[in-house]
Amino acid sequence: MRILILGGDGYLGWPTAMHLAARGHEVVAVDSYLRRQLCREVNVRPLNEVPELDKRCAIWQSLTGAKIEYRIGDLTEWEVIAGVFRDFGPQAVVHYAEQPAAPYSMLNRHTATLTLRNNLLVTANVIFAVKEFSPDAHVVKLGTMGEYGTPNIDIEEGWLEVAHKGRHQKFLYPRQAGSLYHTTKIMDTDLLWFYVRTWNLRVTDLMQGPVYGIFTDETEKDERLLPFFNYDEIFGTVLNRFVVQAVAGYPLTVFGKGGQTRGFLNIKDTLNCIRLSLENLPNQGELRIFNQFTETFSINELADKVKAAGTDFGLNVDIQHLENPRIEAEEHYYNPSHTGLMELGLKPHYLDDKTLAEMLQFVIQYRDRIDRDQIYRQVKWA
Numbered sequence: 001m002r003i004l005i006l007g008g009d010g011y012l013g014w015p016t017a018m019h020l021a022a023r024g025h026e027v028v029a030v031d032s033y034l035r036r037q038l039c040r041e042v043n044v045r046p047l048n049e050v051p052e053l054d055k056r057c058a059i060w061q062s063l064t065g066a067k068i069e070y071r072i073g074d075l076t077e078w079e080v081i082a083g084v085f086r087d088f089g090p091q092a093v094v095h096y097a098e099q100p101a102a103p104y105s106m107l108n109r110h111t112a113t114l115t116l117r118n119n120l121l122v123t124a125n126v127i128f129a130v131k132e133f134s135p136d137a138h139v140v141k142l143g144t145m146g147e148y149g150t151p152n153i154d155i156e157e158g159w160l161e162v163a164h165k166g167r168h169q170k171f172l173y174p175r176q177a178g179s180l181y182h183t184t185k186i187m188d189t190d191l192l193w194f195y196v197r198t199w200n201l202r203v204t205d206l207m208q209g210p211v212y213g214i215f216t217d218e219t220e221k222d223e224r225l226l227p228f229f230n231y232d233e234i235f236g237t238v239l240n241r242f243v244v245q246a247v248a249g250y251p252l253t254v255f256g257k258g259g260q261t262r263g264f265l266n267i268k269d270t271l272n273c274i275r276l277s278l279e280n281l282p283n284q285g286e287l288r289i290f291n292q293f294t295e296t297f298s299i300n301e302l303a304d305k306v307k308a309a310g311t312d313f314g315l316n317v318d319i320q321h322l323e324n325p326r327i328e329a330e331e332h333y334y335n336p337s338h339t340g341l342m343e344l345g346l347k348p349h350y351l352d353d354k355t356l357a358e359m360l361q362f363v364i365q366y367r368d369r370i371d372r373d374q375i376y377r378q379v380k381w382a
């Protein structure tokens with residue numbers, strides 16, 4: 001298949017590009033380096049040094065003989081995305097290219113409007129480019145479990161059958177996000193659903209939970225192929241952050257009571273979910289939604305797991321409950337379903353002692369690069 005990876009320099013985009021190229025697909029990765037630029041602007045950097053796409057593609061080719069093409073450009077600009085579609089004629093588009101950090105979107109007016117503009121414009125341009133150049137292409141879009149929020153009823157997989165005064169209709173499951181970033185994902189879903197109904201697009205919208213980990217089958221070939229591993233409060237995801245905190249001797253930063261519960265997944269499973277979605281097409285005119293996570297944990301449970309794993313490594317790990325800078329329920333009901341990807345054949349990598357040990361080992365190797373000032377900035381929601 002000819003597959004475009006939008007956001008191909010990112011934490012998930014680059015491993016996805018390698019995963020698909022290793023399986024014989026023709027891959028073009030597109031990125032504007034927005035993530036790198038925003039990290040510089042807020043003065044954070046990943047734990048590891050990550051070469052830019054020209055170098056990574058060359059390393060990949062020298063190791064495997066397979067090619068990953070890349071283009072550098074801002075996908076909010078129509079000429080950029082139109083040019084890529086015209087040249088490549090993709091059969092599938094994996095759309096990761098958004099500002100992905102909830103805390104970044106809540107910093108100030110500038111970061112809020114950048115997030116809105118960037119995320120909605122890229123999604124709109126993807127829709128228009130598919131319509132104009134590749135109307136049969138399958139769009140695989142990354143949404144988030146955060147679109148649903150934490151309702152006091154079971155979360156279904158994208159849709160809810162509503163009975164009202166004796167009549168029935170299926171609607172998008174009600175969504176109420178907890179940050180502006182998550183709200184842009186809701187707006188993306190609405191845009192996609194509108195154009196699926198209007199232009200018969202073929203879309204899979206993946207409601208993904210927070211991802212952890214750094215290793216995939218392809219990164220084993222060379223350390224320079226590893227994706228970003230951010231541990232700061234703005235771009236780091238919670239488990240990756242806790243592992244770095246454990247190694248740095250920094251008490252694990254649990255916000256509030258720590259009963260906040262989410263669905264998590266290993267980065268290896270993200271790649272498998274994307275591949276399974278690509279291999280099993282939805283119909284033309286269908287918006288297919290999967291909940292993409294493999295198991296749920298509360299923040300307290302994650303902290304306890306990291307503490308136990310760290311102790312096995314001889315680390316002295318404390319857990320600290322900090323005043324919650326976010327506005328969110330700290331204790332709540334959470335029961336989301338997630339059967340769709342399992343039915344397509346997903347075999348989850350669960351969070352076990354071995355996975356935590358691998359992550360700790362990786363971080364210990366880079367411990368001299370940990371900057372403690374990045375760990376807790378108190379980005380306040382209010």
Ligand SMILES: NC(=O)c1ccc[n+]([C@@H]2O[C@H](COP(=O)([O-])OP(=O)(O)OC[C@H]3O[C@@H](n4cnc5c(N)ncnc54)[C@H](O)[C@@H]3O)[C@@H](O)[C@H]2O)c1
Nearest residue numbers: 007010011012031032033034035075097098100142210211
């Ligand atoms: N990492 C997670 O835990 C997680 C969880 C749920 C959903 N997601 C979603 O998955 C996607 C990928 O997340 P990630 O963690 O890899 O983030 P990331 O920031 O590492 O990757 C996104 C990439 O898109 C690029 N990009 C953004 N706007 C662009 C534009 N206008 N033009 C060209 N490139 C642009 C960025 O430079 C970056 O490299 C995002 O949409 C994110 O919201 C991530």
